[in-house]
Amino acid sequence: MEHSGILLLFLCISGLVADSYGWGAACSGGPPGPPGPPGPPGPPGPSGDGELLEYSNWRQCAYYESTGTDNGIIKTCSFKKLYSNTALYVAFGGNMRSYGCSGCCIRWFFKFNGHECSNPTAVDGIIYQYNTHYINLHRHYNVEGVCEGLSAGDIDVSYWVGACSGFGYYDAYTGWNSVSRIIIQEVAPSPY
Numbered sequence: 001m002e003h004s005g006i007l008l009l010f011l012c013i014s015g016l017v018a019d020s021y022g023w024g025a026a027c028s029g030g031p032p033g034p035p036g037p038p039g040p041p042g043p044p045g046p047s048g049d050g051e052l053l054e055y056s057n058w059r060q061c062a063y064y065e066s067t068g069t070d071n072g073i074i075k076t077c078s079f080k081k082l083y084s085n086t087a088l089y090v091a092f093g094g095n096m097r098s099y100g101c102s103g104c105c106i107r108w109f110f111k112f113n114g115h116e117c118s119n120p121t122a123v124d125g126i127i128y129q130y131n132t133h134y135i136n137l138h139r140h141y142n143v144e145g146v147c148e149g150l151s152a153g154d155i156d157v158s159y160w161v162g163a164c165s166g167f168g169y170y171d172a173y174t175g176w177n178s179v180s181r182i183i184i185q186e187v188a189p190s191p192y
Contacts, residue, residue, distance in 0.1 A: 057082050058185035066095075066175035069161055074108075074174050076158040077182045084152040086186045088112070090123055091144035092159050094180030098127045099136050099171040105164035106172045108143050113156055117147035126164050138176040148189065157184050 061077035081088065090110050098106045109116060109124035116122045123145035129135075143159075159182055161172050174180070 060183050062179055062181040064179050068173050070169045070172045071162045074159045076156050079155050079184045081152050081155050087146050087148040089146050089185045089187050091183045093142050095138045095176040096141045097138045097173045101170045102133050103130050104170040105167040106170055107164045108161050111158045119149035
């Protein structure tokens with residue numbers, strides 16, 4: 001038994017005592033020493049994939065104008081797209097109306113550098129009315145969507161009005177007594 005105390009003292013000095021010995025004894029190494037110097041820098045990590053959350057590329061073109069254009073361009077907003085593998089989210093918010101017709105359909109839509117979106121499809125909205133010849137309702141509408149497959153660089157995003165497929169041209173009005181806006185945002189490609 002005299003030797004067990006020496007063994008415990010040796011184990012405490014060498015830092016080998018563990019709870020698994022079941023002796024119920026604990027070693028005290030004394031007060032902690034001062035912090036050591038910083039270690040060397042670690043190896044470089046893997047390269048990131050340029051997540052889009054690292055930047056926000058968007059633009060708002062807000063204006064206080066109205067037009068009675070029935071077929072043609074309403075407004076253009078220029079945008080610089082930074083990456084070729086991204087998409088553009090576009091939105092128009094403002095008053096639109098059709099007037100003086102029954103069984104008529106008017107279409108509002110976006111063009112990108114003079115062409116409608118084809119990937120995945122057009123970004124558009126319509127107003128159809130029937131039996132409302134002389135009701136002149138100016139209401140706020142949103143027309144929005146995502147267009148993919150556009151190259152990086154300068155893009156003219158234009159908002160247009162025209163005829164619905166299978167219909168003629170009618171009395172359209174865009175923007176009235178309030179602000180209209182076009183919002184453009186570069187967004188990550190869909191994972192779906």
